[in-house]
Amino acid sequence: MNIIIPIKQVPETGNVKMDEETGTMVRSGVESIVNPLDLYAIELGIELKEKYGGRITTITMGPPSAQKALREALAMGCDEGVLLSGKEFAGSDTWATSYALAEAIKKLGKYDLILAGERATDGDTGQVGPGIASFLDIPLLTYISKINHIKEDSLTVERLVEEGYEVLKAPLPALLTVVKEISFPRLPTLRGKQKAKKAELIKLSAEDIELEQGKLGLQGSPTRVVKISHPRVTRNGEYLKVIDEDSLQKAVMRFKDFLKEKEII
Numbered sequence: 001m002n003i004i005i006p007i008k009q010v011p012e013t014g015n016v017k018m019d020e021e022t023g024t025m026v027r028s029g030v031e032s033i034v035n036p037l038d039l040y041a042i043e044l045g046i047e048l049k050e051k052y053g054g055r056i057t058t059i060t061m062g063p064p065s066a067q068k069a070l071r072e073a074l075a076m077g078c079d080e081g082v083l084l085s086g087k088e089f090a091g092s093d094t095w096a097t098s099y100a101l102a103e104a105i106k107k108l109g110k111y112d113l114i115l116a117g118e119r120a121t122d123g124d125t126g127q128v129g130p131g132i133a134s135f136l137d138i139p140l141l142t143y144i145s146k147i148n149h150i151k152e153d154s155l156t157v158e159r160l161v162e163e164g165y166e167v168l169k170a171p172l173p174a175l176l177t178v179v180k181e182i183s184f185p186r187l188p189t190l191r192g193k194q195k196a197k198k199a200e201l202i203k204l205s206a207e208d209i210e211l212e213q214g215k216l217g218l219q220g221s222p223t224r225v226v227k228i229s230h231p232r233v234t235r236n237g238e239y240l241k242v243i244d245e246d247s248l249q250k251a252v253m254r255f256k257d258f259l260k261e262k263e264i265i
Ligand SMILES: Cc1cc2nc3c(=O)[nH]c(=O)nc-3n(C[C@H](O)[C@H](O)[C@H](O)COP(=O)(O)OP(=O)(O)OC[C@H]3O[C@@H](n4cnc5c(N)ncnc54)[C@H](O)[C@@H]3O)c2cc1C
Pocket: 006, 007, 008, 009, 023, 024, 025, 035, 037, 038, 059, 060, 061, 062, 089, 090, 091, 092, 093, 094, 095, 097, 098, 101, 115, 116, 117, 118, 119, 120, 121, 122, 123, 124, 125, 126, 127, 128, 129, 218, 221, 223, 224, 225
């Protein structure tokens, strides 16, 4: 089974700053990590490889420093890392990012499954996985929490929904976006880290994969960031500290009064 895992490098902090002029995130000077939700896709890929054999190729579109993310995925157990990089990609929105990743995936050859994270913790749109599936014209299954069966040409999965889960069947190749419930990411071993450090990465440019210039970067991005504003926190929570029986009683009374004030009880 050949598996492709698109991963994104994201800032380690949740406190992402925005460039108000360009409408893009300020990434310089911020420590980067593999998007935490992509680790679940990597773990699932490794478990499937252990069960069915095959290879895992992980791919990222980002600056040269994003190779750190690929090496982390290799240290966990992926076989190959592909870095899609170049100044032509700067300013890409989710549409242009999905287009570039899909075209790069086409160049990588035959695959059975693409596993993406549910969403990236910085951009947070959850659009790139579905975007790649759409450009590749393959079935898309989102919010997958369990793989029930995989056969040569199809798979059955569970999809997390508010009321429980749905059971879906799709032909392969397909793209899955996965949620945390799917796996528990392993830590890389020392041997894995050493291997990943020396690994040769595949580096691709827009020219290598013959991308259409007008569909790249800021110029090829249909999204227009019209305005950026920071939400103001206007609610003031009340903090009740419970350390003994007496403070517990007081907290319960205060909570009861609060519900009465709001005419809830
Ligand atoms: C006008 C505009 C300009 C922008 N300019 C830039 C810029 O210059 N530089 C920049 O870094 N970002 C830029 N962005 C943000 C960038 O478009 C998004 O971060 C990116 O498309 C991914 O979207 P997301 O973060 O919402 O990921 P999501 O869609 O939430 O990610 C879902 C999953 O898709 C996969 N994925 C997402 N992104 C990548 C990736 N890059 N490589 C591999 N897999 C991926 C992962 O599996 C991830 O879990 C810009 C956005 C806009 C609107």
